[in-house]
Amino acid sequence: MSELVRVERLVVDFPVRTGLLRQRRVRAVDGIDLELGRGEILGLVGESGCGKSTLARAIVGLAPPSAGRVLLDGVPVPARRPPGMRRRIQMIYQDPGSSLDPRRTVSQTLAEPLRRDRTVPAGQVGLRTRELLEMVGLGERQAHALPRELSGGQRQRVAIARALAVEPEVLVADEAVAALDASVAGSVLNLLSDLRERLGLTVLFISHDLATVRGLCDRVAVMYLGSIVEEGPVAEVFARPGHPYTRVLLDAVPSRHRRRSGTVARGLAGEPPSPLRVPPGCRFHPRCPQAAERCGEAEPPEVRRDGQRVWCHFSWRDGQAFEL
Structure with a gap:
């Protein structure tokens, strides 16, 4: 399948007023790559x-865009x-x-x-x-x-x-x-x-x-606080999600399998952080059920497997499969 649209390191900032005379910029999209x-x-x-x-x-x-670019058929969009x-x-x-x-x-x-x-x-x-x-x-x-x-x-x-x-x-x-x-x-x-x-x-x-x-899509990209945290073919991502955020989202979806087994859906703790105060390291770590010390200190690496891309220090750690 040939590429039609490519997003390269795309950043979108918006000005927001934080006081009577103070103004800051909130980063709604933070360095996204997508095809x-x-x-x-x-x-x-x-x-x-x-x-x-x-x-x-x-x-x-x-x-x-504040930075980065969008390409259409390989041509940068002005x-x-x-x-x-x-x-x-x-x-x-x-x-x-x-x-x-x-x-x-x-x-x-x-x-x-x-x-x-x-x-x-x-x-x-x-x-x-x-x-x-x-x-x-x-x-x-x-x-x-x-x-x-x-x-x-x-x-x-x-x-x-x-x-x-x-x-x-x-x-x-x-x-x-x-x-x-x-x-x-x-x-x-x-x-x-x-x-x-x-x-x-x-x-x-x-x-x-x-x-x-x-049911509709060929591939899926999972977004959290302005960044993509997982991307890949729908069948692979839904069967073996590699990022803990994806796993929690899938776990919250009602399913026949969960009803039959009597499993209770696990929700995310707390609200997402403000885009004005993005956490250091992995931005999901304050809410992550498997976060470790390194998650709050270093940006997560990109890990690839079977066509999937995941940005996490502990990709596919529990190996859990999901049935919707």
């Missing part, structure tokens, strides 16, 4: 506030992206209700990017709009509706169709099904999987739902 292969779905998971959405926005071009490069990476947001213009019908919403980017000749805009609606499982009835007249799942399908209007190569789905009911979310996930197959799309799928990631 997306052409045609694959990569899941990005982690607790709220770990930097997943900021990383997504940096890849799309909505959050300027800070001011030309229209052709912007079209190649599109984003699907968590709440389509707030990202769709409430005064525009669905057909007007889809026609706007077609006309702006001249994706098709002016005389074919209507035809292309109907094709996009059909592609996401909607029809003529929804074409003339306003966003408030649609269900949550229909609005998300319109948002996907709008992203597809400019014929992107990469979709970044930021918690795209988190606000939907389980049955509706399932249909949207099936749509994303089908679009990947039909159009050869590459998808960065951001979610807190590990069971969903396991």
Whole structure:
């Protein structure tokens, strides 16, 4: 599988006010390296506030990097992206209700990017709009509706169709099904999987739902406090997680195996540290169930095994396997 998107040592800082006259910078994304292969779905998971959405926005071009770079097909992406490069990476947001213009019908919403980017000749805009609606499982009835007249799942399908209007190569789905009911979310996930197959799309799928990631994604990256702590093929990471943070996340997922055995899920102790006060050494060590003295003193090394990458002093220490 050829590489389409590469993130190299990406850093994103934001200014924050810490007092009446004091201002500091908080590091939301801290030196991340990540790759997306052409045609694959990569899941990005982690607790709220770990930097997943900021990383997504940096890849799309909505959050300027403070350091590092994003490459598309091996070409560095400039800070001011030309229209052709912007079209190649599109984003699907968590709440389509707030990202769709409430005064525009669905057909007007889809026609706007077609006309702006001249994706098709002016005389074919209507035809292309109907094709996009059909592609996401909607029809003529929804074409003339306003966003408030649609269900949550229909609005998300319109948002996907709008992203597809400019014929992107990469979709970044930021918690795209988190606000939907389980049955509706399932249909949207099936749509994303089908679009990947039909159009050869590459998808960065951001979610807190590990069971969903396991069913949809080819690879998964686990993020904690601005950094990637584990990355690899979904089957390997879920079967033999190498980082204690990944193991705790998986252990918290309800499963038939755990219900049958009567095992109680183990949670993480305490809250994640503030990005303004990142712990020394391994940033997970204050909450880690297997932390040792060296964890608070030295940055964890990168360890590779069977296609997985793990940043931990004690990778795969307990060898525990998980069944979801």
